[in-house]
Amino acid sequence: MAAHDSVERKYVYDFAEGNKDLKDLLGGKGANLAEMTNLGLPVPPGFTITTEACKAYLTTGREPDGLAAQIEAHLESLEREMGRRLGDPDDPLLVSVRSGAKFSMPGMMETVLNVGLNDRSVVGLSAQAGRNDRFAWDSYRRLIQMFGKTVCEVPGEEFEHALDEIKRAKGTHNDLDLDADDLRGLVDAYKKIFAKHTGREFPQEPREQLDLAIRAVFDSWNAERAVLYRRQERIPADLGTAVNVVTMVFGNLGPDSGTGVAFTRDPGSGAQGIYGDYLANAQGEDVVAGIRNTVPLQELEQLDKTSYDQLLGIMARLEEHYKDLCDIEFTIERGKLWMLQTRVGKRTAAAAFVIAGQLVDEGLIDLDEALHRVNGAQLAQLMFPRFQLDHEFEAVAKGIGASPGAASGKVVFTSARAVELAAEGEAVILVRRETNPDDLNGMIAAQGILTSRGGKTSHAAVVARGMGKTCVSGADELDVNVPAKRFTVGDHVVNEGDVVSIDGTTGKVYLGEVPVMPSEVVQYFEGELHPETTDDALVRAVHRIMTHADAARRLRVRTNADTGADAARARRFGAEGIGLCRTEHMFLGDRRELVERLILASGEREREDALAALLPLQRADFIEIFREMDGLPVTVRLIDPPLHEFLPPLEQLAVNVAVAQERGEDVAKEEALLAAVRRMHEENPMLGLRGVRLGLVIPGLFAMQVRAIAEAAVAVVRDGGTACPEIMVPLVGAVQELETVRAEAERIIAEVVGDSGVEVLIGTMIEVPRAALTAGQIAEAAEFFSFGTNDLTQMGWGFSRDDVEGAFFWRYLELGIFGISPFESIDTDGVGRLIRIAAEEGRAARPGLKLGVCGEHGGDPDSVHFFHSVGLDYVSCSPFRVPVARLEAGRAAITTTGSDSR
Ligand code: PEP
Numbered sequence: 001m002a003a004h005d006s007v008e009r010k011y012v013y014d015f016a017e018g019n020k021d022l023k024d025l026l027g028g029k030g031a032n033l034a035e036m037t038n039l040g041l042p043v044p045p046g047f048t049i050t051t052e053a054c055k056a057y058l059t060t061g062r063e064p065d066g067l068a069a070q071i072e073a074h075l076e077s078l079e080r081e082m083g084r085r086l087g088d089p090d091d092p093l094l095v096s097v098r099s100g101a102k103f104s105m106p107g108m109m110e111t112v113l114n115v116g117l118n119d120r121s122v123v124g125l126s127a128q129a130g131r132n133d134r135f136a137w138d139s140y141r142r143l144i145q146m147f148g149k150t151v152c153e154v155p156g157e158e159f160e161h162a163l164d165e166i167k168r169a170k171g172t173h174n175d176l177d178l179d180a181d182d183l184r185g186l187v188d189a190y191k192k193i194f195a196k197h198t199g200r201e202f203p204q205e206p207r208e209q210l211d212l213a214i215r216a217v218f219d220s221w222n223a224e225r226a227v228l229y230r231r232q233e234r235i236p237a238d239l240g241t242a243v244n245v246v247t248m249v250f251g252n253l254g255p256d257s258g259t260g261v262a263f264t265r266d267p268g269s270g271a272q273g274i275y276g277d278y279l280a281n282a283q284g285e286d287v288v289a290g291i292r293n294t295v296p297l298q299e300l301e302q303l304d305k306t307s308y309d310q311l312l313g314i315m316a317r318l319e320e321h322y323k324d325l326c327d328i329e330f331t332i333e334r335g336k337l338w339m340l341q342t343r344v345g346k347r348t349a350a351a352a353f354v355i356a357g358q359l360v361d362e363g364l365i366d367l368d369e370a371l372h373r374v375n376g377a378q379l380a381q382l383m384f385p386r387f388q389l390d391h392e393f394e395a396v397a398k399g400i401g402a403s404p405g406a407a408s409g410k411v412v413f414t415s416a417r418a419v420e421l422a423a424e425g426e427a428v429i430l431v432r433r434e435t436n437p438d439d440l441n442g443m444i445a446a447q448g449i450l451t452s453r454g455g456k457t458s459h460a461a462v463v464a465r466g467m468g469k470t471c472v473s474g475a476d477e478l479d480v481n482v483p484a485k486r487f488t489v490g491d492h493v494v495n496e497g498d499v500v501s502i503d504g505t506t507g508k509v510y511l512g513e514v515p516v517m518p519s520e521v522v523q524y525f526e527g528e529l530h531p532e533t534t535d536d537a538l539v540r541a542v543h544r545i546m547t548h549a550d551a552a553r554r555l556r557v558r559t560n561a562d563t564g565a566d567a568a569r570a571r572r573f574g575a576e577g578i579g580l581c582r583t584e585h586m587f588l589g590d591r592r593e594l595v596e597r598l599i600l601a602s603g604e605r606e607r608e609d610a611l612a613a614l615l616p617l618q619r620a621d622f623i624e625i626f627r628e629m630d631g632l633p634v635t636v637r638l639i640d641p642p643l644h645e646f647l648p649p650l651e652q653l654a655v656n657v658a659v660a661q662e663r664g665e666d667v668a669k670e671e672a673l674l675a676a677v678r679r680m681h682e683e684n685p686m687l688g689l690r691g692v693r694l695g696l697v698i699p700g701l702f703a704m705q706v707r708a709i710a711e712a713a714v715a716v717v718r719d720g721g722t723a724c725p726e727i728m729v730p731l732v733g734a735v736q737e738l739e740t741v742r743a744e745a746e747r748i749i750a751e752v753v754g755d756s757g758v759e760v761l762i763g764t765m766i767e768v769p770r771a772a773l774t775a776g777q778i779a780e781a782a783e784f785f786s787f788g789t790n791d792l793t794q795m796g797w798g799f800s801r802d803d804v805e806g807a808f809f810w811r812y813l814e815l816g817i818f819g820i821s822p823f824e825s826i827d828t829d830g831v832g833r834l835i836r837i838a839a840e841e842g843r844a845a846r847p848g849l850k851l852g853v854c855g856e857h858g859g860d861p862d863s864v865h866f867f868h869s870v871g872l873d874y875v876s877c878s879p880f881r882v883p884v885a886r887l888e889a890g891r892a893a894i895t896t897t898g899s900d901s902r
């Protein structure tokens with residue numbers, strides 16, 4: 001086998017040497033080809049070059065020592081096994097060279113088929129195929145085309161044009177009408193194109209073809225679209241790809257050959273049954289590329305019953321072996337079935353839940369594993385609204401519901417235009433005949449994708465499902481004319497900029513904007529759909545898995561809510577209290593006037609009057625919230641933003657004053673406000689007079705709020721309810737700040753609650769780095785901490801939270817400084833470290849200190865796992881995120897050995 005000494009790394013593995021657990025090293029495709037080989041399934045022999053080899057190549061710019069010799073040894077052994085030599089003129093062995101990273105990146109990286117063909121072996125191939133010249137020359141022209149484009153960067157369109165040219169000369173649209181002579185002529189044309197662009201002849205030496213193709217696959221790891229896809233999918237940039245060198249089998253040898261893609265269950269709905277596309281007399285990529293319309297896999301039964309039955313048997317075996325939905329690629333070469341790929345298949349969010357439930361029923365997995373197999377991002381998707389359809393809306397076309405959701409937007413026909421309009425804030429639907437990897441930017445920018453060709457396994461469908469983006473594919477009633485920027489369907493002409501709506505579940509296409517309604521899953525959370533009575537498989541699966549998550553989780557889940565209505569909805573969604581009630585909205589609207597009075601108060605008396613007028617309003621707010629959250633804790637945060645935020649902007653006031661003066665009106669009040677705004681102006685308001693600092697500077701402000709909270713709690717308790725208020729002080733950086741506020745608050749609380757039985761906790765936000773670093777001291781004066789991760793991120797990184805995301809984060813993401821905005825998902829190394837320190841030191845100083853988080857990160861799946869690992873008691877997030885946090889908290893609490901749900 002490999003000629004390497006004991007210190008040399010093993011870079012090449014025969015399929016028989018690997019297994020499915022070696023994805024890091026062999027990539028997903030290589031590991032699963034090995035697994036299938038070892039299961040005794042019909043896999044064309046071959047070998048895998050490891051991701052280690054790729055990484056070494058990408059770091060140093062050259063193949064690592066020993067790789068060439070190992071490839072040679074494995075190739076020789078493959079040649080022995082097959083009884084043919086690579087590119088042999090009389091009886092050639094041909095191979096495909098295929099990428100395969102740890103995580104599937106559909107269509108992002110390169111593949112070269114038919115390596116080993118040249119001017120001489122093309123004749124040998126024809127003989128091998130029973131004097132099938134047409135097939136041999138077609139294979140050769142495909143090699144030059146793929147090799148040229150992939151390995152030597154020859155523009156793909158040039159080959160397309162040459163092919164179109166020959167078809168035009170022949171008066172046909174169909175590749176199959178071209179005969180051997182036409183294809184031989186095409187090979188000549190392709191070779192000229194190759195030579196023109198590369199300055200050299202197409203390489204005739206098979207081993208050189210192989211080495212260059214391997215190198216091109218390595219390089220494709222860093223192709224722009226691959227980089228973009230990884231960023232989108234949060235796949236680490238340093239994994240590298242493996243390269244699989246696989247004996248070629250041919251699906252294009254005639255009507256008894258073909259190629260297909262299949263799923264062991266419906267990846268859209270999760271329904272049991274065989275699901276796939278088949279294309280007779282075609283080679284590998286034709287199906288995925290959506291170039292010709294496929295037939296449903298079931299039709300294979302009529303075409304080739306033996307292969308069909310064998311395939312069904314293999315699919316059942318794979319499901320049982322992988323204990324999950326598998327997708328496969330296969331080829332039939334003259335009635336002989338070959339398995340080219342399998343993997344645990346991508347699926348829609350709905351299918352993920354339904355399948356996890358089914359597999360539990362089938363006894364293949366337990367509930368922990370089922371919980372592990374779904375995730376919060378999928379649940380969030382299932383909570384998207386859907387179309388509300390009545391007789392007014394009639395579909396103008398029906399394609400395949402390739403990726404669910406409901407999307408409306410302006411029609412665009414190019415990726416570039418999609419990006420342009422999306423940047424202007426427009427919702428767009430990208431309409432194409434079919435998409436290809438170059439459309440990725442546009443697909444990311446669009447609300448939805450609509451194609452006139454391709455099946456459920458076309459590029460558009462696979463990529464959209466991966467992104468959770470609505471997609472309808474293969475709507476073949478649409479006649480898409482990209483250069484003219486329009487499509488026609490029936491009598492309708494739809495131009496760029498016209499609005500259409502697409503339903504990725506039913507595959508229907510509507511003209512104009514269709515209104516939307518809540519999804520079934522939201523209706524379930526709202527208590528309007530009951531799992532016991534509905535026959536909706538999704539609702540039943542969600543209920544079952546959520547119930548298990550709730551039983552498993554250690555983290556409690558609260559909500560951020562500052563109105564009774566939000567509190568009530570969050571409670572229906574499973575919130576176990578309020579983790580953050582921001583009180584600032586209670587100072588807006590018609591209460592602004594009272595705030596102005598407070599700010600303009602010239603003496604103690606006026607200020608007290610203004611506060612006294614605010615008190616009953618605040619009390620009423622809190623009563624409503626305590627009632628909705630009866631029996632559950634409610635953390636009320638004392639006012640946080642700088643008070644001048646409640647005043648009109650300086651420019652507006654200045655204009656008002658000038659206009660009023662001009663008219664000779666009394667401008668005393670406006671002038672006073674203007675002067676106050678000028679006086680209170682801050683260069684950096686986020687670092688200015690806000691939070692606890694306000695409470696210490698403006699006498700009576702916090703006292704009024706504390707009194708309103710305590711009085712509201714007493715009122716609710718006197719009415720027979722249970723109020724559990726927790727008063728939270730924002731922006732504390734030093735324990736002395738908290739002590740001062742606490743002393744006054746305790747006095748007021750004692751006075752108000754009397755013997756009512758109401759208990760009020762006092763705690764603080766930890767959102768200033770200094771607070772995190774002195775948490776041991778602060779805990780002496782706090783009964784709870786709630787991490788304000790928005791401010792902690794802002795101050796930890798020194799990133800103004802209102803400015804940076806639009807200003808330069810794109811560049812930071814591009815440079816890989818972070819993979820996702822730290823405002824979206826917690827930066828575990830930096831900001832997370834502050835949290836860890838504060839949690840440990842706070843608990844050391846005060847055992848039993850209650851710890852929670854109320855920044856935006858409380859509803860972010862990855863962050864929830866981090867908060868679980870740090871030992872927080874709860875997370876708090878917006879009402880719609882509550883189910884997501886419940887699910888992820890459950891997932892964080894279980895440990896399984898199963899596959900990742902990515
Ligand atoms: C925070 O800073 O994380 C927080 C919850 O407070 P706000 O977003 O209101 O500043």
Ligand code: MG
Binds near residue numbers: 730767788790791
């Ligand atoms: Mg804050």
